[in-house]
Amino acid sequence: MPRVVSVAVVIWIGSVAFTAVPGQFPAKAQDGQEIFRYDTFGDEQLWTDVLRMHEAVQKVSPAVALSVGLNVDSDALPPALVAALQRGDVNLDDPAVTAQLLRLDAVVGLVGHVDGRGRVRRLGITCALCHSTVDHSVTTGIGRRLDGWPNRDLNVGAILGLSPALDATLKQEFSEWGPGMYDPRHHAFNGRSIIPLNSPSLPVLIPPAYGLQGVEFETYTGDGPISYWNAYVGISQMGGEGNFSDPRIGLTIRQRPDRITRKLPALLAYQLSLDAPAPPAGSFNPAAAARGDDVFHGQGGCATCHQPPTYTDVASGPDPSVPVLHDPAAIGADPSYAARSATKQFRTTPLRGVWHRAPYFHDGRAATLLEVVTHYDAHFGLNLSGPQMADLVEFLKSL
Secondary structure (H helix, E strand, O other): OOOOOOOOOOOEEOOEEOOOOOOOOOOOHHHHHHHHHHOOOOOHHHHOOOOOHHHHHOOOOHHHHHHOOOOEEHHHOOHHHHHHHHHOOOOOOOHHHHHHHHHOOOEOOEEEEEOOOOOEEEEEEOOHHHHEEEOOOOEOOEEOEEEOOOOOOOOHHHHHOOOOOOOHHHHHHHHOOOOOEEOOOOEEEOOOOEEEOOOOOOOEEOOOOOOOOOOOEOOOOOOOEHHHHHHHHHHHHOOOOOOEEEOOOOEEEOOOOOOOHHHHHHHHHHHHHOOOOOOOOOOOOHHHHHHHHHHHHOOOOHHHOOOOOOOOOOOOOOOOOOOOOEOHHHHOOOOOOHHHOOOOOEOOOOOOOHHHOOOEOOOOOEOOHHHHHHHHHHHHOOOOOHHHHHHHHHHHHOO
């Protein structure tokens, strides 16, 4: 492992302190792609040994799996199977087909070990479960991968509700999350058991994993750089085998072997290679967007915090290793989730690719970009006119 520079608040992952300086790791993005898509980091210890999800999946049909937001990678399927799916000749109500898809490594974000009799013996998840979707080019939920795109159809709470190991109280709490939502501050897995962190649950939107180049402190609350959050999620949430310690939140997990730390540089390289998607042709009014650009940089004052080209100010301070953050009250945000984080504050959200990420804010309380603009107009007393706000929305749709 190459030497890296420590952050202002030192976060140790294994024996390494990580920062968010792009390009510091001599890792290849293609190695990171393999990790992102297929590496479970040994989290079968949670999903199989504790949650017994392999038993649940054995009974789940593709139709049910698709209904809770799981996706199928069409590139992993034989051409004849793709053609049969397009004709509607595959029985998507047959759980045996689910096992076949797992055997093909075609279910995005799931890695299943299927025996010769079609029984799912082991099951784990990967980063792609939450941070990839598909283009639906074959049928709904089946198509080519879109890595880095947040899966806003994924109903993690409903999936966890299928576990035969969780009690009714937890299942009820998870069922209230809804599609595209997850609470990374609710619980943690220490390699042996699920431990409580905070209650009640306060789920947040699954964020994108694209457009992170130059952003540096990538989480809603700016707790640390990408590799900090990858370690936190990979170990405490996915259940992978590794070491994580952050005294700011009182969480330390030590496991041997460590299957995560040495892979973080390559995973970082791949994530930094994922560009935000460009808006579709015809999806915004160019003339209105040009006027909205003037509002954004002028009367709206948006560029004060959403600074181009990343459209965030999180790395704009005098010390790039210390994030620029904002108190919830200063931006009119609910402080409840931030209070459970390491920083107690919020980072300015990067805006590249915001055109397709509805709903908005960390908790999804704004259904449209116009609701976002209206919130800030009222909170900061901007006194924007209706046409100005409409133009500003068109500009945001163009990013």
